[in-house]
Amino acid sequence: MGRRSRKLKVDFADLAPSGTAAGGFARIIDRRSFLAALLALAANPALGQVPASGTGTVDVAVVGAGAAGIAAARRLAAAGKRVALLEATDRVGGRCVTDTALFGVPFDRGAHWIHVSATDPMTDLAALGGLEIYRAPPGEKLRIGRRYADRAELNELSAARLRADRAMNAAGHGQADMACSEAFPNDLGALGLTVEFLLGAYSCAKDLSEVSAFDFANSKERERDFFCRQGFGTILEKVALGLPVRLSTPVSEIDYSGRSAVSLQTASGTLRAQAVIVTVSLGVLAAEIxxxxxxxxxxxxxxxxxxTLGSYDHIALELPGNPLGLGSDDVVYEKAATNRTAALLANVSGTSLCMIDIGGGFGRTLAAQGEAAMIDFGIGWLAGLFGNSVKAAVKRRHATRWDKEPWVRGAYSCASPGNQPARGVLSESLNGRVWFAGEAVNETLWGSVAGAWVSGTRAADAVLKRLSA
Ligand SMILES: Cc1cc2nc3c(=O)[nH]c(=O)nc-3n(C[C@H](O)[C@H](O)[C@H](O)COP(=O)(O)OP(=O)(O)OC[C@H]3O[C@@H](n4cnc5c(N)ncnc54)[C@H](O)[C@@H]3O)c2cc1C
Structure with missing residues (x-):
């Protein structure tokens, strides 16, 4: 997900039916609890005492050490429960992971934008373990062929985006669900494809024809965007320190037929627990792994x-010497003539790393063709906007392919028309023994790290309530 652009120019109160805050308070509280949880860790950086275990007996087993699993395990461990956090891969973070080896600077392979509410105390968060968290620079640039859009053209884009956003949001508050594309204004002219990209593939990881208007409208919230200079994944790594995490321990079976305990088959044996929180992605659940x-x-x-999960990937290019002439963390779109378009985040945190983001149907098709095809597209797209000399300037390069990551199998969830209620179903436990958590289980913050975090915390609270009963 890129900048949550559909929200940038939208005042929340503006969209709410008169006399209501359209659920805004609840969402802001959710957001706060995400950051409050992170903030609390500055004072309590490590839990440290609970032994990691993939076998034996624990109070609660948490499957998956992404944002949701880490949040759940922290809440349970803080409540004094014996927890096992079982992770299939050899690292924590899931879809929020920072790689420093590929480019020699932090490269967020998944989540990069830290979306928060306007009132969060971000300066305090900066105190967290020496991490530097800073506000994303405001504004975006629009490339029209080889030139930048002028202010009037940018305003035109803003107005078109706002109109489309409002139309889809209004449809999402209607009686019957529909595809966002059905509510999309058909008179946006030459800006239509750009707005479709910004609100669809770039925000929801799906084309608007596949996005439920109910899901879209539910996800609205007031936001600011921040970055972490050391990488968003580094924050998760820090907050997972000291948790009883068992890496390289995929869970292959969960037997919840017993009255008093659940039994999990892991790569290293059998683990028994009174309750289980499953935080794996929808892709992993759908593949019945x-x-x-x-x-x-x-x-x-x-x-x-x-x-289902949408498709979203970063094509990462090292461009030393700033051949694009852009500032640190500048965001550039193009006035698109086709759906083969992308968004650029230039000079990430002042480095030579540039990320070209693709998503939706085009992104999925391109990613299926392989990393080389993705990189070719990325370099060609940049050359089309900034000139052919860019091609020779590219040094190291890489493209993520989240659809092919065996323990994720997609980017993030977005309900297709008619399917938004499925999020509520997933928040129902199985026999009061198995709970699901993760970004997909959050009805308003889906598709985000904060949403996963909040959902993990909620599942842990539900488990604690159940165990105390
Ligand atoms: C390219 C991309 C860009 C994104 N950009 C942003 C952004 O800018 N801002 C933002 O807020 N969000 C963004 N997101 C979304 C965000 O990354 C996710 O919503 C969030 O990280 C999901 O967390 P989770 O805990 O729900 O799931 P995951 O992170 O997927 O965690 C689940 C964990 O379960 C593990 N697992 C899977 N199967 C098993 C098994 N059988 N046994 C044990 N463990 C298992 C996985 O390895 C994984 O670690 C982006 C996502 C992608 C892919």
Whole structure:
């Protein structure tokens, strides 16, 4: 996900039906709890005492050490529960991970933008373990062929985006769900494809024809964007310190048929727990990599199939010497003539790393063609906007392919038309023993790290309540 552009120019109160805050308070509280949780860690950076375990008996097993799993495990460990945090890969963070080896500077392979509410105390968060968190520079640039759009043209884009956003939002507050594309204004002329990209592939990881207007409208919130100079994934790594995480321990089966305990088959043996929180992505659930015994109830089974993951990837290019002449963290779009378009985040945190983001149907097709095809597209796209000399300036290069990551299998969830209620179904537990958490289980903050975090915390609270009962 890039800048949550559909929200930038939208005042929340502006969109709410008169006399309501359209759920805004709840969302701001959610946002606060995400940051409040991170802030609390500045004072309590490590838990440290709980032994990691992939076998034996614990109070609660948490499957997956992404944002949701880390949040859940922290909440449970803080409540004094014996927890096992089981992670299939050899690292924590899931879809929020920072790589420093590829480019020699922090490269967020997944989440990069820290979306927060306007009132969060970000300066305090900067105190967290020497991390530098700073406000994303305001403004965007629009390239029209080889030149930049002037102020009037930028205003035109802003107005077109706002109109489309409002139309889709209004449709999302209607009686029956529909595809966002059905509500999309058909008179945006030459800006139509750009706005479609910004609100669809770039924000929701899906084309607007595949985005439920209900889901789109539900996700609205007031936001500011921040970056972490050391990488968003580095924050998660820090907050996972001291947790009883068991890496390289994929869970293959969850048996919740017993009355008093759940049994998990892991790569290193059997683990028994009173309750389980499953935070793996929808892609992993849909591929039935984890077998449930008894089978998932039909409601859950269908919810997993209905709430699919969209496609979103970064094409990362090292461009030393700033050949594009852009500032640190400048965002550039193009006035698109086709759906083969992208967004550029230049000179990430003042480095030579530039990220070209693709998504939706075009992104999925391109990613399926492989990393070389993605890099070719990225360099060609830049050359089309900034001139052929850019080609020779590219040094190291890489493209993520989240659809192909075996333990994720997609980018992030976005409900297709008619399927938004599936999020609610996934928040129902199985026999009061198994809970689901993760970005997809959050009805308003889906597709974000904060959404995953909040959902993990909520699932942990539900488990604690159940165990105390
Ligand atoms: C390219 C991209 C860009 C994004 N940009 C942003 C952004 O800028 N800002 C933002 O807020 N969000 C962004 N997102 C979304 C954000 O990354 C996710 O919403 C969030 O990280 C999901 O966290 P999670 O805990 O729900 O799931 P995950 O991060 O997927 O965590 C699940 C974990 O479960 C593990 N697992 C899977 N199967 C098993 C198994 N069988 N046994 C044990 N472990 C298992 C996985 O390895 C993984 O670590 C982006 C996502 C992508 C892909």
């Amino acid at each position: 984890i077998k449930f015994r008894p089978l998932l109830p039909l409601r859950h089974f269908e919810a997993v199939r209905k709430l």
